[in-house]
Amino acid sequence: MSTATRRARARSGEGRTALAYLAPALLVLGALLAYPVYQLVVISFYDYGQEQVSGGAPLEFLGLGNYTTLFSGSRFWAVLAQTVGFAAVCVAGTLLAGAALAVLATRVRPWARTCLFLAALGAWATPAVAGSTVWLFLFDANLGLVNNVLGLDGFSWTYGKWTAFGLVAAEVVWCSFPFAMITLYAGIKAIPGEVLEAAALDGASTRRIATSVLLPLLRPVLAVVTIQSVIWDFKVFTQIYVMTNGGGIAGRNLTLNVYAYQQAFAASEYGLGAAIGVVTTLVLLAITVVYLRALRRSGEEL
Amino acid sequence: MRKRWLAGALPVVSLVVATACAPVQSGPAQSSGDETTGQVRVWLFDEVNRAPKEKVVADAVAEFQGKHPGVTVDVQYIQVATRAERFKAAFSDPASAPDVAEFGNTDLSGFVAAGGLADISNPALNWADVHDMLPAALDATKVDTKVYAIPWYIGVRALYFRTDVFTELGVQPPSTLDEIAPLARRIRAAHPDLLGISVGGKYTYGALPFVWGEGGEIATSLNGKFSAAIDSPQARAGVARYTELLRDDICPPAQCAGNGGDASVEAFRAGKAAMTIGGDFNRKSVEASSVKGKYAVVPLPGKAAGTIAPAFGGGNLLGLLAGTKHRTLAFEFVQLLAGKQYQRKMFDAMGNLPTYQGLQRELAESEPALQPFTATLASGARFVPNTPAWAKIDSQAVIPTMLQEIASGAKDVDTATKSAADAMNAAFGS
Incomplete structure (x- = not known):
């Protein structure tokens, strides 16, 4: 037996072993991720309503019918644009608040840091429905604390399109900044002290240290936080549903997820709903890929 | 290595494809038997x-x-x-x-x-x-x-009103649909803390009597095929009559546009409204509220004096x-x-x-x-179009969206009723 064949056999043996080790994870991924996504895509090609599910009517293959219905409605594009804008504001807000408080946490005394972390964990741990409801109470037109303090008695925050979006965005930032803050805090803490010390000895200003040392080192952590936030905020449902009472006056505060729920699942049009789900997934994949490529082009290996 | 992975994955993939090339359907429910115990x-x-x-x-x-x-x-x-x-x-x-x-x-x-x-x-x-x-x-x-x-x-729903407020102002309950808005406006002018009439942008069953009372229909059916009629002149008149109530001088949109039936009655219970449209099923809760003994109920009047607007x-x-x-x-x-x-x-x-x-x-x-x-x-109750499409129209909030678009000034009556009719026809057609 030549060395080459022995090596090849050894390698294939390695491959088999690797596959065996990976099998449980692959099975779980396949069952929990690939199969549902596959079903989602399949359902999106059918006229699949409650009648079809319970066997009261035959299945009808529509091909891309659900997608053409979706794309031909002007409402869908308006909601999509609204969702992108809303998510962008929420992501920016979350990152800014998270980063600012993470830096603050590294600068203050331990007791202040503990307070900050406890407050953040409180916001983080609050269930979305409870948090939204509490915010609604705070901003209630007649009885809310905010209106009492500001002297805006009777002003309805949830009526106007932009005030309603603003209020919901603030709530979303409030409940998602702790994740950004704690992750970035851990990231900053993981930067070796010598690096910063060396920069300071070289005479770099605080600003210079932040932009040329801290930020590049934090980039992988920032990437994770940003992608997480984009995905969360794009898919936001509870806050919009609860705070604007299912999408605001005449549906002017609808986001994609709530729209999908209202138009498709509440109306038992599962085929159409699946099509919206597929579009959402593709949009998120596209955003993530573009973002990762941009990061890689700027020289960062993830 | 790569090929082997593929070879391993292929059977799994093809198995998945073979077992599920179409979404699942449960068989039609069979009525199986007539057991007596x-x-x-x-x-x-x-x-x-x-x-x-x-x-x-x-x-x-x-x-x-x-x-x-x-x-x-x-x-x-x-x-x-x-x-x-x-x-x-x-x-x-x-x-x-x-x-x-x-x-x-x-x-x-x-x-x-x-x-x-x-x-x-x-x-x-x-x-x-x-x-x-x-x-x-x-x-x-x-x-x-x-x-x-x-x-x-x-x-079934009727018109609740505050007897104390009406006596104080020396006014009578409205005798036609057209009288409701001026009366409600007058009451709110005298009592700015009261809604003239508490109605809502999501209160479909409060709005429908106005449509029917003006002689309009939600939809008409011919040989079992429904088509929307909410954009007919009569229905538009009814929608206009109702949405006229969702104005700042009667029931301010910022306060009322998001309300459904329960919230509309709730304002009346809390003593914040001079009138509302409420059901017989609301009577017990109104009796148990702050306006007990200070209210009465009359049928919602129709277009002509002495008639009753058809209720849902x-x-x-x-x-x-x-x-x-x-x-x-x-x-x-x-x-x-x-x-x-x-x-x-x-x-x-x-x-x-x-x-x-x-x-x-x-x-x-x-x-x-x-x-x-x-x-x-x-005097004759009415019903929503008896078709499965109505469940879809209802969950897509077609009528509330129409009312809210008018109340918030986003669309006028003609445009809003037209887009509601289009949405309904899409549901009837599918």
Whole structure:
């Protein structure tokens, strides 16, 4: 037996072993991720309503019918644009608040840091429905604390399109900044002290240290936080549903997820709903890929 | 390595494709058998104050079990808000479905289209008592002349007003639809802390009498094919009459546009409104509120003086699920619960208005407060289009969106009714 064949056999043996080790994870991924996504895509090609599910009517293959219905409605594009804008504001807000408080946490005394972390964990741990409801109470037109303090008695925050979006965005930032803050805090803490010390000895200003040392080192952590936030905020449902009472006056505060729920699942049009789900997934994949490529082009290996 | 991975993955992928090349469907529920013993399972709606209902139902169950040895009745109370999901699940999995269920009359056509309900035309039409029921209530149980349920109780709305405020200002309740807006405006001008009339942008059943009262229709049907009529001149006049109330000088949109029926009545209960449109089912809660003794109810007036605007004949039904294994027993239980004796008991316990005309007259005589509601019913209640598409139109919030678009100034009456009609036609067509 030549060395080459022995090596090849050894390698294939390695491959088999690797596959065996990976099998449980692959099975779980396949069952929990690939199969549902596959079903989602399949359902999106059918006229699949409650009648079809319970066997009261035959299945009808529509091909891309659900997608053409979706794309031909002007409402869908308006909601999509609204969702992108809303998510962008929420992501920016979350990152800014998270980063600012993470830096603050590294600068203050331990007791202040503990307070900050406890407050953040409180916001983080609050269930979305409870948090939204509490915010609604705070901003209630007649009885809310905010209106009492500001002297805006009777002003309805949830009526106007932009005030309603603003209020919901603030709530979303409030409940998602702790994740950004704690992750970035851990990231900053993981930067070796010598690096910063060396920069300071070289005479770099605080600003210079932040932009040329801290930020590049934090980039992988920032990437994770940003992608997480984009995905969360794009898919936001509870806050919009609860705070604007299912999408605001005449549906002017609808986001994609709530729209999908209202138009498709509440109306038992599962085929159409699946099509919206597929579009959402593709949009998120596209955003993530573009973002990762941009990061890689700027020289960062993830 | 790469190829081997593919070779390993291919069978898995092809297996997945082979087992699921189309979405799953459960077979049509087979009504299998007519057993005369065993357990009859019943789903009823949960209520805020359920104890009296539970007691009446327990009496009925005891009576039924006494008459049928070897039969037990299991009653479960399901949440009204999540009933759609519960019923969908029951239709998809007949084994977990009940034999008898309570549901709203607007749910019926969607349930029938899903193949979930049993056709009970035969036993129902042979039951003498059914013919004493209000015809409008019975019509709401039919799809294509087949009967799928028995009316259990009926709900109808009328105009609540504050007698103290009206006396103080020396005004009379409105006698035509057109008089409501000027009257409400006048009251709010005198009492800026009161809504002239508390209505809402999501209050479909408050708005429909205006449409019908002006001679309009939601939709018309020709040979079973529906087409939207909400953009007809008469319907537009009705929509305009109603949305005129959602203005700053009567019921400010910032406060009212998001309200449905419950929130509209709630403002009246809290003493913040001079009038509202409320149902007979709201009477108990208004009696228990701060305006007790300071209010009265009249039928909502129609276009001409002395007429009554057609009201939406809402109500709940009792039906048999398609997969029931106890057809006869289940129908007998429905007959007992929806019979005259137990409808009367349910009125005493919960205030639910019976569906029997004779019983209604009797109750209105003994309890004058019911008179505006029975008079409204007697002058003819109306119903939403009896098609499964209505469930879709309802969950897509077509009418609330239309009302809110007008109230918020986003669209005028003509444009908003046109887009509502388009949305309805899309639902009727599919």
